[in-house]
Amino acid sequence: xGQLLREKEIIAIGGGKxxxxxxxxxxxxxxxxxxxxxxxxxxxxxxxxxxxxxxxGVQAPDxxxxxFVNFPNVRLEDVILRTSVENLLLISGAQxxxxxxxPKYSQxxxxxxxxxNLNVSYIILDLGAGTSINTLDFFLLADRGILVVMPEPxxxxxxxxxxxxxLFRRLRMMTQDPQVRSVIGKAMDKKNDLGIxxxxxxxxxxxxxxxxxxxxxxxxxQRFRPAIVLNQVRSMGDVRIGYSMRNACEKxxxxxVDYLGYLENDDEIWxxxxxxxxxxxxxxxxxxxxxxxxISYNLLNNLQLKAE
Amino acid sequence: xxxxxxxxxxxxxxVSRGASPEDIRKSYEISRQTFQDNSLATYxxxxxDENQEILALISRAYETLFNPELRREYDSFLDGLERExxxxxxxxxxxxxxxxxxxxxxxRVKSAAPPKPPSTPPPREARNEPAAEGRQPAPELKPDAVxxxxxxxxxxxxxVLQKIREMRxxxxxxxxxxxxIRKTYIQYLECEQFTFLPAHVYVKGxxxxxxxxxxxxxQRVANDYMNYYRGHPDF
Numbered sequence: 432x433g434q435l436l437r438e439k440e441i442i443a444i445g446g447g448k449x450x451x452x453x454x455x456x457x458x459x460x461x462x463x464x465x466x467x468x469x470x471x472x473x474x475x476x477x478x479x480x481x482x483x484x485x486x487x488g489v490q491a492p493d494x495x496x497x498x499f500v501n502f503p504n505v506r507l508e509d510v511i512l513r514t515s516v517e518n519l520l521l522i523s524g525a526q527x528x529x530x531x532x533x534p535k536y537s538q539x540x541x542x543x544x545x546x547x548n549l550n551v552s553y554i555i556l557d558l559g560a561g562t563s564i565n566t567l568d569f570f571l572l573a574d575r576g577i578l579v580v581m582p583e584p585x586x587x588x589x590x591x592x593x594x595x596x597x598l599f600r601r602l603r604m605m606t607q608d609p610q611v612r613s614v615i616g617k618a619m620d621k622k623n624d625l626g627i628x629x630x631x632x633x634x635x636x637x638x639x640x641x642x643x644x645x646x647x648x649x650x651x652x653q654r655f656r657p658a659i660v661l662n663q664v665r666s667m668g669d670v671r672i673g674y675s676m677r678n679a680c681e682k683x684x685x686x687x688v689d690y691l692g693y694l695e696n697d698d699e700i701w702x703x704x705x706x707x708x709x710x711x712x713x714x715x716x717x718x719x720x721x722x723x724x725x726i727s728y729n730l731l732n733n734l735q736l737k738a739e
Numbered sequence: 740x741x742x743x744x745x746x747x748x749x750x751x752x753x754v755s756r757g758a759s760p761e762d763i764r765k766s767y768e769i770s771r772q773t774f775q776d777n778s779l780a781t782y783x784x785x786x787x788d789e790n791q792e793i794l795a796l797i798s799r800a801y802e803t804l805f806n807p808e809l810r811r812e813y814d815s816f817l818d819g820l821e822r823e824x825x826x827x828x829x830x831x832x833x834x835x836x837x838x839x840x841x842x843x844x845x846x847r848v849k850s851a852a853p854p855k856p857p858s859t860p861p862p863r864e865a866r867n868e869p870a871a872e873g874r875q876p877a878p879e880l881k882p883d884a885v886x887x888x889x890x891x892x893x894x895x896x897x898x899v900l901q902k903i904r905e906m907r908x909x910x911x912x913x914x915x916x917x918x919x920i921r922k923t924y925i926q927y928l929e930c931e932q933f934t935f936l937p938a939h940v941y942v943k944g945x946x947x948x949x950x951x952x953x954x955x956x957x958q959r960v961a962n963d964y965m966n967y968y969r970g971h972p973d974f
């Protein structure tokens with residue numbers, strides 16, 4: 432397993448759509464890292480619908496993120512749970528506390544800071560569905576952001592919306608200039624009256640307002656490099672959709688996107704979820720386990736799939 | 740980063756200036772799949788009309804870059820643009836697309852030699868300049884000699900294909916790797932040892948692929964080959 436990454440790496444796993452396999456990928460990657468003797472914390476950042484403990488076969492926990500969010504004297508370390516896997520720790524999401532799904536700004540910032548300060552090798556954030564501002568901020572906190580996508584229009588549409596929302600939020604955070612911020616806000620709507628169709632157009636437009644800010648934003652865009660994992664592929668044609676998505680993102684967003692790998696549609700995955708036994712633990716010789724190893728290898732070594 | 744209209748052909752196909760013909764072909768295949776009708780990958784990003792436009796650009800880029808002659812012309816066109824840009828100094832911003840050089844070659848290049856489908860041979864007129872340095876396996880002979888030989892061929896037989904392959908500087912392994920045809924089959928086809936080859940329909944397919952790799956008119960080569968050996972006892 433590669434060692435190219437920094438000492439501590441935050442990896443966020445999102446995807447926009449629900450049920451595409453975010454928690455599945457998060458928990459299995461966590462197990463693979465932990466089994467390679469890297470201390471890893473899984474954070475269930477799905478504030479409204481936490482279920483990562485179920486993926487790991489952990490009983491519904493007593494302490495969760497909501498304890499940390501609601502009580503200023505609780506430290507994040509206090510809500511860390513052990514799992515059955517050595518080196519793998521879990522911070523469970525809120526169970527039944529509705530309030531935490533929409534934390535106050537100060538609560539959120541405290542949480543983000545505490546996550547960034549956790550003292551482990553890998554922090555894996557399992558994000559919720561949708562493109563709420565909180566989800567985007569977790570995604571932007573991470574060093575690497577992964578989107579799980581299924582080869583179907585609804586999932587792909589949501590993934591693109593997620594990429595676009597995250598990118599625009601990042602760009603907005605880069606500048607204080609009110610005029611530029613307003614342009615970025617308007618550009619989010621495809622039917623804006625400025626004729627801005629894509630992020631590429633936006634950067635051009637901003638460059639005309641203020642060349643320096645335009646260049647600044649362009650640099651930020653070049654650093655923004657989300658990755659995709661295709662889930663439930665059923666054919667080579669499905670596998671190739673990943674390459675095509677990479678291509679489309681480059682043409683539309685002007686972004687480099689890494690295609691880390693895919694997960695074949697495999698009955699064993701479905702069974703592993705039913706049995707609440709992660710595939711990376713019980714079924715190391717299955718196709719899915721192989722797929723997972725490819726994904727984690729590419730992730731840790733800054734590689735991606737190459738088209739044949 | 741530039742908008743699509745101001746990208747050059749290499750940028751449109753997402754390949755580097757030094758990309759091999761094989762890289763260009765692969766990248767073209769992916770791009771074509773990306774923007775084809777009913778493509779999932781562009782869903783919600785591009786409209787059908789935009790896909791069509793991009794597809795046209797991609798085809799033009801491919802037809803130019805896959806043809807050695809056209810590519811050389813296009814490269815010198817780009818070099819010229821770069822020199823112009825460098826001479827202009829830093830007076831103009833270089834990162835934003837509005838200042839980017841136009842990617843399209845002037846009409847001359849396009850009208851002088853209209854794009855050809857990939858399977859047609861390169862133009863046969865004599866060329867004096869050596870092939871683009873370091874971009875292809877170094878040919879052992881000057882390209883004009885290869886083209887002259889090809890134009891003198893009346894029938895593409897096994898030994899003829901072998902000769903062209905060697906003139907182009909490809910090993911059996913090169914062809915095997917790129918066409919995914921077993922090396923031994925390629926050898927049998929060249930040496931007219933038909934005993935261990937699969938059915939004719941496969942043989943024809945092999946020849947078509949090999950001819951494509953050698954930048955020969957695939958259809959004609961395959962027909963020649965099949966007709967020539969039809970009466971052969973082992974064929």
